[in-house]
Amino acid sequence: xxxxxxxxxxxxxxxxxxxxxxxxxxxxxxxxxxxxxxxxxxxxxxxxxxxxxxxxxxxxxxxxxxxxxxxxxxxxxxxxxxxxxxxxxxxxxxxxxxxxxxxxxxxxxxxxxxxxxxxxxxxxxxxxxxxxxxxxxxxxxxxxxxxxxxxxxxxxxxxxxxxxxxxxxxxxxxxxxxxxxxxxxxxxxxxxxxxxxxxxxxxxxxxxxxxxxxxxxxxxxxxxxxxxxxxxxxxxxxxxxxxxxxxxxxxxxxxxxxxxxxxxxxxxxxxxxxxxxxxxxxxxxxxxxxxxxxxxxxxxxxxxxxxxxxxxxxxxxxxxxxxxxxxxxxxxxxxxxxxxxxxxxxxxxxxxxxxxxxxxxxxxxxxxxxxxxxxxxxxxxxxxxxxxxxxxxxxxxxxxxxxxxxxxxxxxxxxxxxxxxxxxxxxxxxxxxx
Numbered sequence: 001x002x003x004x005x006x007x008x009x010x011x012x013x014x015x016x017x018x019x020x021x022x023x024x025x026x027x028x029x030x031x032x033x034x035x036x037x038x039x040x041x042x043x044x045x046x047x048x049x050x051x052x053x054x055x056x057x058x059x060x061x062x063x064x065x066x067x068x069x070x071x072x073x074x075x076x077x078x079x080x081x082x083x084x085x086x087x088x089x090x091x092x093x094x095x096x097x098x099x100x101x102x103x104x105x106x107x108x109x110x111x112x113x114x115x116x117x118x119x120x121x122x123x124x125x126x127x128x129x130x131x132x133x134x135x136x137x138x139x140x141x142x143x144x145x146x147x148x149x150x151x152x153x154x155x156x157x158x159x160x161x162x163x164x165x166x167x168x169x170x171x172x173x174x175x176x177x178x179x180x181x182x183x184x185x186x187x188x189x190x191x192x193x194x195x196x197x198x199x200x201x202x203x204x205x206x207x208x209x210x211x212x213x214x215x216x217x218x219x220x221x222x223x224x225x226x227x228x229x230x231x232x233x234x235x236x237x238x239x240x241x242x243x244x245x246x247x248x249x250x251x252x253x254x255x256x257x258x259x260x261x262x263x264x265x266x267x268x269x270x271x272x273x274x275x276x277x278x279x280x281x282x283x284x285x286x287x288x289x290x291x292x293x294x295x296x297x298x299x300x301x302x303x304x305x306x307x308x309x310x311x312x313x314x315x316x317x318x319x320x321x322x323x324x325x326x327x328x329x330x331x332x333x334x335x336x337x338x339x340x341x342x343x344x345x346x347x348x349x350x351x352x353x354x355x356x357x358x359x360x361x362x363x364x365x366x367x368x369x370x371x372x373x374x375x376x377x378x379x380x381x382x383x384x385x386x387x388x389x390x391x392x393x394x395x396x397x398x399x400x401x402x403x404x405x406x407x408x409x410x411x412x413x414x415x416x417x418x419x420x421x422x423x424x425x426x427x428x429x430x431x432x433x434x
Contacts, residue, residue: 110189147217
């Protein structure tokens, strides 16, 4: 199942076409039997950017208009992945240059444009596709501009698969998205939608008016272009295969050289480290991961933090496994390490779900909600806040000795900057001796 039903309903306004399109994407993925482990959803800013968490595939959410660059980078790194890009008409306007060049190069990403003719999330301002005369928050008397034909633009740039379809046409929508996903090169689907919050009320815009507007501009619907051609990521990957494999081999040897043994009995363990910005949570998690790698284990790290600097939360999910990791999520943590109030806010909903086999290590000054997990308070007084996470991880390792303490000490000793190394070694000693 590609869309998680437990997370529904979608967060969109009643009647918004976005919900229809997301369901269509789910059906298209089902139809082509896409491997979720090799499928990546990249989303742009806007209402469509709220879509990520509903899909059981890899996801990446970035800056406004720049989602095309992330999609291209992912596809170039691994041509075998199915990479599809969810973007609004606003994002296509802001990132137009990226869109044009992705199409020109025929990089095999699949772009689905949720085209509702305005900037819906920010209050209904006009976009590059707002029709001439269209009333929006920034064009209350009607837009004086001629709109972009996005499908025509992409086709002119060299996109090898281009289509225009209406969100209200379920059968055509499902079929077109599935074909776009199966296309070898660059694919672009211009999906005309209805924005029930802003554009429809201001313009009396419904299905009939959508049909009339498309016809008035002479736009055609359906698959407008479908050509075979050399897919850029495969061409590039083939040209540099030797160099790439050589670099990967050297990198792999450097990162995974086994120096220690491990005693991990479970298939994998999941650790969540939750703190605040500036507490070097991600750095500590990365160092801990290096220690596990040095024991011949597989490691993944997923980080979460706000766009602000030096404020808000900082959370790292560390998964450590005896086998290759295909899914980075931690559905049932073995340990939750809570360093600050900001971190506590981020894991509060997780704590009641833990059973008595899990461990919660926390700063003794925090008030921890009721949980079945074993509670272990730590007095971090006297330690620099930038190494609280290291102390917590060292403490957890003394409780669950799945790898030698010396493996973590070795990883910390390898830190290049003297001051940072010394602070972390102090935290290591604190955590292992306390």
